[in-house]
Amino acid sequence: MDPKIKxxxxxxxxxxxxxxxxxxxxxxxxxxxxxxLEGMRDLKKFDLRWSDDAYGSLDERVFHQLKPHVNVCCLVIVGYGGSRILTW
Known part of the structure; x- marks a missing residue:
């Protein structure tokens, strides 16, 4: 069984x-x-990576749910295929 992000x-x-x-x-x-991720106040850097170029509408919905805590100093996003970046 694959691990789930939750x-x-x-x-x-x-x-x-x-x-x-x-x-x-x-x-x-x-x-x-x-x-x-929003509840993880001691994390300072998030690195979110998609590894293919195939865009699906699910990418944006997943990205929206990965809002980090306001204490995050650095956010890296690689391979995201959505049409917009959220500002949370």
């Missing part, structure tokens, strides 16, 4: 940097919401 929500004490690869494999935007 399992990150159980890791409440993460700090420093978090890199999430293969976001194109997230098949449910609600799973991305369950990751609760």
């Amino acid at each position: 399992e990150l929500g159980e890791l409440k004490c993460l700090e420093g940097k978090l890199r999430i690869w293969m976001l194109q494999k997230v098949d449910d935007a609600q799973d991305a919401l369950g990751a609760n």
Whole structure:
């Protein structure tokens, strides 16, 4: 069974940097919401990566749910195929 992105929500004490690869494999935007990145106040850098050029409308919905905490100092986005960048 593949791990789901929502399992990150159980890791409440993460700090420093978090890199999430293969976001194109997230098949449910609600799973991305369950990751609760906004609640991870001790993370300072997020690196979000999609690894293919195939754009789907799900990319934007997943990206929308990955809103980081306001304490984030650096946000890296690679391979995102959406037509707009959200400002959260």
